[in-house]
Amino acid sequence: xxxxxxxxxxxxxxxxxxxxxxxxxxxxxxxxxxxxxxxxxxxxxxxxxxxxxxxxxxxxxxxxxxxxxxxxxxxxxxxxxxxxxxxxxxxxxxxxxxxxxxxxxxxxxxxxxxxxxxxxxxxxxxxxxxxxxxxxxxxxxxxxxxxxxxxxxxxxxxxxxxxxxxxxxxxxxxxxxxxxxxxxxxxxxxxxxxxxxxxxxxxxxxxxxxxxxxxxxxxxxxxxxxxxxxxxxxxxxxxxxxxxxxxxxxxxxxxxxxx
Numbered sequence: 001x002x003x004x005x006x007x008x009x010x011x012x013x014x015x016x017x018x019x020x021x022x023x024x025x026x027x028x029x030x031x032x033x034x035x036x037x038x039x040x041x042x043x044x045x046x047x048x049x050x051x052x053x054x055x056x057x058x059x060x061x062x063x064x065x066x067x068x069x070x071x072x073x074x075x076x077x078x079x080x081x082x083x084x085x086x087x088x089x090x091x092x093x094x095x096x097x098x099x100x101x102x103x104x105x106x107x108x109x110x111x112x113x114x115x116x117x118x119x120x121x122x123x124x125x126x127x128x129x130x131x132x133x134x135x136x137x138x139x140x141x142x143x144x145x146x147x148x149x150x151x152x153x154x155x156x157x158x159x160x161x162x163x164x165x166x167x168x169x170x171x172x173x174x175x176x177x178x179x180x181x182x183x184x185x186x187x188x189x190x191x192x193x194x195x196x197x198x199x200x201x202x203x204x205x206x207x208x209x210x211x212x213x214x215x216x217x218x219x220x221x222x223x224x225x226x227x228x229x230x231x232x233x234x235x236x237x238x239x240x241x242x243x244x245x246x247x248x249x250x251x252x253x254x255x256x257x258x259x
Contacts, residue, residue, distance in 0.1 A: 022201040024062035031066035050257035051153040055124030060131035061085035064098035086113035116142035170209035
C-alpha cells in the first residue's frame with residue numbers, strides 16, 4: 001500500500017491552537033513516558049560524529065517531542081550535546097517546559113522555522129520525530145534538498161514501520177488519553193476541558209493519528225525520494241528500521257550525512 005495524500009486537522013489554519021497544542025502535548029508525553037525513541041540515539045550520535053558537531057536542531061518539534069527522554073541518553077553517548085527545538089508554529093509554553101526540565105541540554109527558538117528552508121545560520125544535525133509524513137512529496141523533497149544544499153546532516157524518524165499495526169496503536173491511545181491526561185505537564189485548564197468536557201483533543205488524536213499511519217513514507221518511498229535529488233556522491237544515506245524493545249513495530253529512519 002502506497003502513501004495516501006490525506007489531510008490532518010492539526011495542519012489546517014482553522015484548527016484552534018488549544019486543540020492542536022493539546023494533541024502535541026499528549027504525543028510528547030507518550031513518547032517520553034515510553035522512551036520509544038531512545039533506541040535511535042546511536043543513529044543521531046553517528047550523524048553528529050560524521051558532521052563533527054555537538055549540536056542538534058530539531059525541526060517540527062511540536063510540544064518538544066521525545067527529547068526529555070532522548071536528550072539524556074544522547075548526552076551520555078556524546079557528552080556536551082546541545083539541542084535546539086524549533087517549529088513553524090512554536091508551542092512556546094510546552095517548549096519552555098522541556099527546556100526547564102532538560103538540565104540545560106535543550107533550548108528552543110521562539111521564532112518560526114520552516115523545515116524546507118532553514119536559515120543558514122542554524123547549524124547542527126537536523127532531526128525530525130514523527131512529523132515527516134506531514135509533508136506532501138514535493139515539500140518532503142524540499143526538506144532533503146535544503147539539507148543537501150546547505151551541507152547539513154539530517155536524521156528523520158517515524159515511529160511506526162507498519163500501517164495496520166500503527167492504526168491499532170492509535171485506537172489503543174483513547175483509554176490512555178482519558179486516564180493519563182492529568183499527568184501531562186505543564187497543566188493547562190484548556191487541555192482538561194478539551195479532553196473531558198468537550199473531547200476535541202481525543203478526537204483529533206484519533207483522526208490525525210489514523211491519517212498519519214496512512215500518510216507514512218515507507219522505506220522504498222524514502223529511497224526513491226532521495227534518489228531524485230542526490231546521486232550519493234555528496235551525501236551518505238542510511239534508510240532502514242530501528243527496533244523498539246518489547247514493541248511489535250519498529251521506527252523507520254532515514255539519516256543523511258555529508259561526505
